[in-house]
Amino acid sequence: MERTLIILKPDAVQRGLCGEILSRFERKGLQVAGMKLMRIPRALAEKHYESHKGKGFYEGLLNFMTSSPVVVLALAGKDAIVIARKMMGATFGSKAEPGTIRGDYGVSNSFNLIHGSDSPEAAARELGLFFKSDELVDWTPANQVWVYDLSKGQPE
Ligand code: IDP
Numbered sequence: 001m002e003r004t005l006i007i008l009k010p011d012a013v014q015r016g017l018c019g020e021i022l023s024r025f026e027r028k029g030l031q032v033a034g035m036k037l038m039r040i041p042r043a044l045a046e047k048h049y050e051s052h053k054g055k056g057f058y059e060g061l062l063n064f065m066t067s068s069p070v071v072v073l074a075l076a077g078k079d080a081i082v083i084a085r086k087m088m089g090a091t092f093g094s095k096a097e098p099g100t101i102r103g104d105y106g107v108s109n110s111f112n113l114i115h116g117s118d119s120p121e122a123a124a125r126e127l128g129l130f131f132k133s134d135e136l137v138d139w140t141p142a143n144q145v146w147v148y149d150l151s152k153g154q155p156e
Pocket residue numbers: 052057060061090091109110111112114115116118
């Protein structure tokens with residue numbers, strides 16, 4: 001099983017959309033392996049978004065991400081990284097397809113509700129930034145045998 005880092009950004013928390021967004025991931029079959037509400041310290045936001053340093057939106061992005069609490073999630077599942085990115089949709093609500101989280105809940109070209117790791121390398125790095133190892137919980141959901149076909153030993 002793969003893990004991905006999801007951040008429900010300040011606009012999602014302020015607009016009361018955390019439950020709805022988490023519910024989509026739960027219904028899809030992704031498993032919560034870590035979850036907390038936090039205010040992101042500036043230094044952590046800088047590290048998380050270091051690949052965007054120097055871009056025009058970087059300062060505004062840091063201000064946005066540190067302005068108000070976020071919910072950070074570690075979601076687990078087979079191909080969790082790609083699945084979560086598809087469910088999020090394109091970067092801005094104005095462009096994201098209906099049926100995606102960004103497409104269904106936002107219209108802004110700046111506030112976009114959610115972050116999701118975009119590769120296995122990014123997921124490992126970002127999970128390490130936001131969670132201590134003992135904050136990530138390894139557990140087996142009771143319905144796992146109906147979420148996946150486990151008859152061949154591997155989840156299908
Ligand atoms: P992603 O979140 O869909 O992977 P990236 O291009 O990696 O999008 O950008 C990271 C984050 O930076 C976006 O989610 C968004 O919050 C912010 N961002 C990207 N481009 C812009 C922009 O042009 N204006 C304002 N914010 C931006």
